[in-house]
Amino acid sequence: MAAALSRALKLPGKKGPDLGEYDPLTQADSEDESEEDDLVLNYPRNGLGRDGCLGSGSSKLRGGRSGRLVGAEDDAPEDEEEEEEEDKWREGLKSKQAVGDLRATQYWSSHRDAGRDRSGEDRGGSGPLGGAVLGAHGADAEAKRVRNAVRSAFFLVPLVCAMLLVLLCAFLIPCRKGELERRMQWERALGVIPRGGFPPALAMWDLDGDSLQDVLVGVTEYTNNSRASKDTKAPVYSAVALSALGGQVLWRKVLQESVTYIQCGLQLGTQQQQQQPVVILVSKSTVMAVNGSTGRTLWSVQLRSIESQAVLLPDLQGDSVPDLLVATLPADEDRPPATSNLTILPSHNIHHRSSGQTVQNVSVMDLSLNLISGLTGAKLGNPVPFNLTGQGKLVGPLLHETQQGAYYILFGLGNVEAVSLGDVYFGVTGTKPQTPALLRKDQSWERLKKTNASSFIHIYRGSEHLEFLSPLVDGFGNSHDCLDSAANLNSTRSDWVLVYTSGKVSVLRQSDLRKDWTFISPPMHSQPAPGHYHDSVVLDLFIQHSAGGVMQAQVVSGSTGRALWSAEFVCPDLRLGPSAIASSSGKSVFLFWASEPIRGQKNATKTTVAPAEPRIRRLFLLHPAYPTVLLELTNTTDTIKTSAVSYLERQKDATYITVSSRPMPDPKPDAQVVKSMSLKLAVAQGRVVRLGEGSRPGGEPPAKPADSEISKFFRRLSFKRQ
Numbered sequence: 001m002a003a004a005l006s007r008a009l010k011l012p013g014k015k016g017p018d019l020g021e022y023d024p025l026t027q028a029d030s031e032d033e034s035e036e037d038d039l040v041l042n043y044p045r046n047g048l049g050r051d052g053c054l055g056s057g058s059s060k061l062r063g064g065r066s067g068r069l070v071g072a073e074d075d076a077p078e079d080e081e082e083e084e085e086e087d088k089w090r091e092g093l094k095s096k097q098a099v100g101d102l103r104a105t106q107y108w109s110s111h112r113d114a115g116r117d118r119s120g121e122d123r124g125g126s127g128p129l130g131g132a133v134l135g136a137h138g139a140d141a142e143a144k145r146v147r148n149a150v151r152s153a154f155f156l157v158p159l160v161c162a163m164l165l166v167l168l169c170a171f172l173i174p175c176r177k178g179e180l181e182r183r184m185q186w187e188r189a190l191g192v193i194p195r196g197g198f199p200p201a202l203a204m205w206d207l208d209g210d211s212l213q214d215v216l217v218g219v220t221e222y223t224n225n226s227r228a229s230k231d232t233k234a235p236v237y238s239a240v241a242l243s244a245l246g247g248q249v250l251w252r253k254v255l256q257e258s259v260t261y262i263q264c265g266l267q268l269g270t271q272q273q274q275q276q277p278v279v280i281l282v283s284k285s286t287v288m289a290v291n292g293s294t295g296r297t298l299w300s301v302q303l304r305s306i307e308s309q310a311v312l313l314p315d316l317q318g319d320s321v322p323d324l325l326v327a328t329l330p331a332d333e334d335r336p337p338a339t340s341n342l343t344i345l346p347s348h349n350i351h352h353r354s355s356g357q358t359v360q361n362v363s364v365m366d367l368s369l370n371l372i373s374g375l376t377g378a379k380l381g382n383p384v385p386f387n388l389t390g391q392g393k394l395v396g397p398l399l400h401e402t403q404q405g406a407y408y409i410l411f412g413l414g415n416v417e418a419v420s421l422g423d424v425y426f427g428v429t430g431t432k433p434q435t436p437a438l439l440r441k442d443q444s445w446e447r448l449k450k451t452n453a454s455s456f457i458h459i460y461r462g463s464e465h466l467e468f469l470s471p472l473v474d475g476f477g478n479s480h481d482c483l484d485s486a487a488n489l490n491s492t493r494s495d496w497v498l499v500y501t502s503g504k505v506s507v508l509r510q511s512d513l514r515k516d517w518t519f520i521s522p523p524m525h526s527q528p529a530p531g532h533y534h535d536s537v538v539l540d541l542f543i544q545h546s547a548g549g550v551m552q553a554q555v556v557s558g559s560t561g562r563a564l565w566s567a568e569f570v571c572p573d574l575r576l577g578p579s580a581i582a583s584s585s586g587k588s589v590f591l592f593w594a595s596e597p598i599r600g601q602k603n604a605t606k607t608t609v610a611p612a613e614p615r616i617r618r619l620f621l622l623h624p625a626y627p628t629v630l631l632e633l634t635n636t637t638d639t640i641k642t643s644a645v646s647y648l649e650r651q652k653d654a655t656y657i658t659v660s661s662r663p664m665p666d667p668k669p670d671a672q673v674v675k676s677m678s679l680k681l682a683v684a685q686g687r688v689v690r691l692g693e694g695s696r697p698g699g700e701p702p703a704k705p706a707d708s709e710i711s712k713f714f715r716r717l718s719f720k721r722q
Helices: 002-009 033-046 050-054 056-074 080-122 130-183 227-232 350-356 421-429 485-489 602-607 679-684 707-715
Strands: 186-193 202-205 214-221 236-242 249-255 261-266 278-282 286-291 297-302 324-328 342-344 357-359 365-372 384-388 394-401 407-413 416-420 457-460 466-471 496-500 505-508 515-519 529-531 540-547 550-556 563-570 579-582 588-594 617-622 629-636 639-648 653-662 670-678 687-690
Touching: 186 214, 202 261, 202 639, 202 653, 214 261, 214 670, 236 278, 249 286, 324 394, 365 407, 365 421, 384 407, 384 421, 394 416, 394 466, 407 421, 407 457, 416 421, 529 588, 540 588, 550 588, 579 639, 629 679, 653 679, 670 679, 679 707, 687 707
Parallel strands: 529 579
Antiparallel strands: 186 670, 202 214, 214 236, 236 249, 261 278, 278 286, 286 297, 324 365, 342 357, 365 384, 394 407, 407 416, 416 457, 466 496, 496 505, 505 515, 529 540, 540 550, 550 563, 579 588, 588 617, 617 629, 629 687, 639 653, 653 670
16 A cells, blocks of 8 residues: 555656656656646546646646556556555546546536527527527617618718808809800890981890899881981881890880880889889880880870980879879970071980980970879870070979978979979879878978969079089989889989089089089080099099090099099090999999090190091099009990990899990991990900009109009909999
8 A cells, every 4th residue: 555655656757767766857857747647636626627628638638647657557566456556546536537527527518608698699699598689689780770870871961062062152153153244245236326316225124034134225227227228218116125144135116206215113003013024115205114024015105295204203193103204395396497596406415315405595495294194104184384494405304302301393494493293293183282292392492482473493593504414323324214213212312413514513412402512624525423432421423524636534522522533535536424333342433435545745646546547445444442543344446325234233243235336338327236244254354554653642653553463453343233
């Protein structure tokens, strides 16, 4: 027993040469199997098995152990008893090792099964609880994917919309804007302009509902545009409506006489009719209302010798439609007799073509005022005549509303008289007006009557005869033919600009009928254009006059009458007035026609243009920010007869419409050409023309603006309705 135990204790080490002693120095050279044998012996006692954790390595260790035991046997047991004890010991050792291996296997197997169950639950698999939890976890995962998709959609959809909006603003809108500007540039030949005749009638209004003001123009045509046909065949007169985009003909209205005025903006009573624009056509003996969309006649009234355009009045009948006033001559004054000193002379004012009535050595003239229903065109009573005395042009008539809300009609013959609208209504109908506004009278005006029996209130009478009378309202020259009540409201309450035949200009206050100031200049050939040249509430005036082959253009302060700007040009023999247009900078730009500016001596201009060469007429733009610079927008050899301005609110642009006379080969008469031009496009392509630099008040030369600075400023310029 003791021998067996001692032999067992010597198993971990190696035997020495004498096979009886343990040599510790050989322990380092011993194989790792000895340590592994100790672990194998200890694992069963701890309830751990080798197979579960080390895999095949345990089998190798056991193999190594068994090999050593066999070797120990071969070393020779000395007697049978020791061999039996050793066999029993090995059998007990094997049984204990088997039990330990079995327990270790069971332990690791239970842990692996639990791991499978948990992993099955996490994956929704088929573990012990996997089948029950599979549906719930699958639904949660699907809901999570839906939530992620919704979040992504909420992020991506606004992002895509923003990108599309940016692309739309960056590419599509500028392209459409540029295309619109190009479509606003057009030219169309319509009929002819007889030599020595009045300028054609011209008006602007939106006729087709596209928020763009279309063009209405009077046209005279002959069958083959030849002088021979003119002598043998009567001319054909018409009013033509042209689209603002491209100049296509919208409709054509044939008339018996040449149209002298085209007026738009009358609002009829019914809601259906209000949606359709109404156009008033005035000829020598007819006032006609037509549908602006189709040209169909709404009503027509026959008068005799019409001498003015239609004047918009308040509602006189209570039908919610404004009524009209027209001035005519009596029957015996339609054609002056040969022995009379009353002569008909052509007018140079395109806004008052019929005011060419000039009285020489005649102090009396009868002028009749007619009232017309705006709804039906019926005459309201009979014309009421007024005996005018004076000398010069027929001024007016105009409607004015005083500060007390009383209405007066202004007109005269080289002077200005006023008549209460209530008195006119009573003289026409024989009854007192029912409208309270017509019964109201301004006592400050009534005191200006010379006698109680007189109907006239003397607004202006002097030795200098009046040439023009116009309200001091921004844009009046661009919308003088408008019959819209809102547009005419300021015109009926404003001060007046008086232009005399001698060339003087003055402003008359409507509050006390006193002159604010008087500016002396050479005779003028057109009405001044009111606009904002400097920072002031009062409008300034752009005036021009020609003498000796030189045209002088000036801007006069509306508050003081002091000259603010002046320049001289080669006279292009034009009788066309300037235009003032409100800009985004808060000030107005002024458009006028001239030839080359004069920078040197005046006498050098006489040889500038040879007689045989056609005269080039240039359209200049003046902006108060650069008074020493003009922008040439266009030039032509045609003779400009009349012009108008149309605003494009959405595009912050304006179109400049001209009707010109284009020379044709003899014997054909001059062709009438209607031309439309986008101002923003024309400004972007304009040519900078520098004037004399002048000097500052201190004697220092002014700073010369760079071309890049000027171009950048004008490219950003936009226009608006005042």
